[in-house]
Amino acid sequence: MSGFIQIGRELQNHWLRRDKDYWMVFCEMYFLARFSDKPEVRSIEGYEVIIHQNEFIFGRPAWSRRLDISEQRLKTLVKKLVDEGFIKQTQRHNRFTVYSFEYVPLINQQNNQHSNQQENENQPPESLDPQGIDGDSNQQEFSNQPAEQPAQQPKKEEGIKEEGLKGECFKPMPSEIPIDHTPVAKEIIEYLNTKTGKNFRATKNTLLYLLGRLHEGYTKEDCVHVIDVKCAEWMGTSQEKYLDYETLFRPTKFPKYLQQQLSVVTKEETGYQTKSQRANSVLDQELRKEGERSGTARRDITHEADHERLPEFRG
Secondary structure: OOOOOOOHHHHHHOOHOOOHHHEEOOOOOEEEEOOOOOOOEEEEEOOOEEOHHHEEEEHHHHHHHOOOOOOOHHHHHHHHHHHHOOOEEEEEOOOOEEEEOOOOHHHHHHHHHHHHHHHOOOOOOOOOOOOEEOOOOOOOOOOOOOOOOOOOOOOOOOOOOHHHHHHHHHHHOOOOOOOOHHHHHHHHHHHHHHHHOOOOOOOOOHHHHHHHHHOOOOHHHHHHHHHHHHHHHHHOHHHHOOOHHHOOOOOOOOHHHOOOOOOOOOOOHHOOOOOHHHHHHHHHHHHHHOOOOHHHHOOHHHHHHOOOEEEEOOO
16 A cells, blocks of 8 residues: 555654554554545454454464564553553453554644634635645545655744754664663573572573663663562572573563562561571571682681672672
């Protein structure tokens, strides 16, 4: 299908554009939303579904395979888009959902308000509005115009040269330059191994959750903080088995873990009656680790604990 879709400049620094996967899915929804104002009957998975204007069909497994994005990320994105009013659920079936694409560029909203003001001023029918549409015609958003109509030239803003606009459009933004977070992710995995005594390898699957958090804007320090907090809370308990990359950096858990304070380890969280009981448990763990080492690499854990040099004993 020929034609165009319009995206407002208000999305230039929006969180959607800062994530290339989210931006791709958002544009895919925009492209697939039904343009015509006439309903269409489609047969999907044995169901006859009526698709109205601006609606599109979404099935998480199929979209995940087609766009090469995890189902969890798609689920998170859809929830955010619904919460912020970009899309709205209109139909729900067992294997797919129908959403209505509600996004309207800010310039179109302003044009609608401007046209309403003109109608109230009782303009003569032959007068033209700033967009070149007859005053007695129905004002329509650009997104609802037929694709065959020629695109209208946007109104130039005062004080801005055309050359400047071209330069701004073609100059890559810093957020568009891909950043390779793999080296940092490998450092975090190594730190996790050091803290837990485990031996996770920095493979593609191991780094998947970590790279996801780094791409979302979280830092190495944030990841280290989560490792420290959960090690202090779970080491020596039945929860210790969950000290792995998948649990700690899961997108639904990581933000909550990040809000915890390392210095706050309560009885409800650890099951220790006193701080000394917790310290003794951590001391036993550290002694077991150092017992496997020899020579100059071996630390004097008891001496460090007595002088409170271990971070694990400051909670």
